Amino acid sequence: MNPGGHPTSGGGRTPRRDERSPGKPATALDVAHRAGVSRTAVSFVLNGKSDGNIAEATRQRILEAARELDYRPHPVARSLRTSRTQLIGLITDSIASSPFAGQLLGGATDRARERGHLVAVFDSGERPALEEQAAEEFAGRRVDGLIYASMGLREVASVPDVGLPTVLANCFDARGELPSVIPAEEEAGATAARCLLDMGHRQIGVITGDLVVAGPRRLAGFTKTLAESGVKPVAVQELRGGWTIDAGFHATRAMLTRADGQLRQRRPTAIFCVNDRVAAGALLAAAGLGLAVPADLSILGFDDQEELAANLVPSLSTLALPHREMGRQAVDLLLDVVEQPDAPVTPTLRELPSPLVWRESVAAPPPTR
Amino acid sequence: MNPGGHPTSGGGRTPRRDERSPGKPATALDVAHRAGVSRTAVSFVLNGKSDGNIAEATRQRILEAARELDYRPHPVARSLRTSRTQLIGLITDSIASSPFAGQLLGGATDRARERGHLVAVFDSGERPALEEQAAEEFAGRRVDGLIYASMGLREVASVPDVGLPTVLANCFDARGELPSVIPAEEEAGATAARCLLDMGHRQIGVITGDLVVAGPRRLAGFTKTLAESGVKPVAVQELRGGWTIDAGFHATRAMLTRADGQLRQRRPTAIFCVNDRVAAGALLAAAGLGLAVPADLSILGFDDQEELAANLVPSLSTLALPHREMGRQAVDLLLDVVEQPDAPVTPTLRELPSPLVWRESVAAPPPTR
């Protein structure tokens, strides 16, 4: 209470109460007891509400007592009282099958931790029925909010509404009512184009695919940027269905050779591929045709599928979808609304850039021709 | 709390009190009230302890009341009381970077859900310091137990001990004190061998790698099973470091051709590859050498790296590491000890089989030779 009091041992006989027997964490009452104050004071100090309420000396005493006792508020008791669990539910259509979803998840858990939250995850495995169920289970568990993450960018028809703050990651809802964070696909296409343009390429080919949402946007940004420099793709191949290494291989051959198997006269000096697998096929096709990459032909991939892109020879320059960052920002978006329950729900749509990952497969075009 | 104890709203209009206004979930007291019994009775019935205590009629009445009110026990309140959060903490060295970790996670969340638990995850991103921190944070959050999962099979030196039940997935501790679940690597090697043997192959090559733990075991099982049939690998290549498509390509060429580039006389009719990337390289090498797969040469991969194996031409037969099952069983192991706190901790080591995934790249050897 006052400096003349007994800051440390109250009685003469060292009862050693400060060393709590392990397994019995200190409670707020213990702290109050030890600091010679009430639980209220403890609560105020530890929640930063001590400003005009608690004397500085008292505050210090409480802080010290808490430290000595290694006090941590019991999260469950706190939750019961505040009706906030500091838990986020993340529902995804497939963590399991995508190498990217993990990045998103990693970003989300990281950021959540920074903001004092845990992320509980549930994988619907592409079974929409389970998503609804998962949402309800999370709601029943009183999570503070929900994140829906999809593996591929897509528009989701309906998100189960269980009365919880919800944000979308790598997807968006038709009615644009929910905050969501997605890749800026058009910009990514533009980045790819600029990369090739800046290296001096003018004869540019593109192998695209029937990607539902992302594809057209990406291609639009690509061709538009090209057009702004007065360049038109010299060749375009559209892959349907399987964007495999094999498909990339054949598409590239078709793009580079004539029917008789000879190299075309007028052929691209650079090819932009819809994804890294296709780019891998392109690499192989080039090798088969005696074209050196990147000396004779530059190849730019998409996705930064690490297991693949970094291990090819030559290693693949590509664009990395911002999965990790989507995870982080989805959490931010969500916690912002969780922590401001009264604020109006702004249907934010954040579009994140896909950074270029420079490796070996892109260089300036060959001087001649 | 309930004003006047009227089951319906006080006013004459819109009685419908049983349809709780959303946002105000029914409590156990509400149920007791509505069924005209005490909370004790409700608790007994809902926790299955009604056997000799509650009259069947009463039991039914309570059940009905609960159903009508759509009562669900408040998990936070329950946790506070039982000091069990029904939460599992999963720490992994890299969800993010591995396509497999997702499977493990999926299996874990699935099984946890079946047993009434949620899985909160944290990705240390290969930073061991963070693992300790994560463990402490989970402990502070009062999770019921911890799972450590690693991306590649390995022995872990020390697992942070935060006084929580812990099990290991896809790794094991040096002292064998912790329950853990890992792939049966030797058996997997045997399975691969038997697969090739059963198809009639006797000239068998293997491209292995310097995989720390799994490699030797797997190879041991493979060669042992071969030996039991009196077969010795006709060629063995060991890859160091990068197990890339490219490495597989060159290793396969080396295995199939002589120094002058001609096909060897005595060459394998089947090759077992350390992983699917290497197998992809083998596929390409075979194609380059004019060998048809699987007609002239069978290729068996390992890992079932889906993005790759299923999309190659021909698609790759391979062995799938039991990641999903490891996740499931890790949860089972963990919850078994969580639910039997008094039982002695048996340092179980479960070894799970890697199923063969039949696709196109393996067939009988060519008749001649």
Place this chain on the structure above:
DNA sequence: TTGTATGCGTTATCAC
């Protein structure tokens, strides 16, 4: 400025 009393919703211990 500090202390007191109460509620969050459950489970568990007893007397009745």
Place this chain on the structure above:
DNA sequence: GTGATAACGCATACAA
């Protein structure tokens, strides 16, 4: 069989 009553640990309106 049943029904009060006490924790669990924290936060806070309100009284001192």
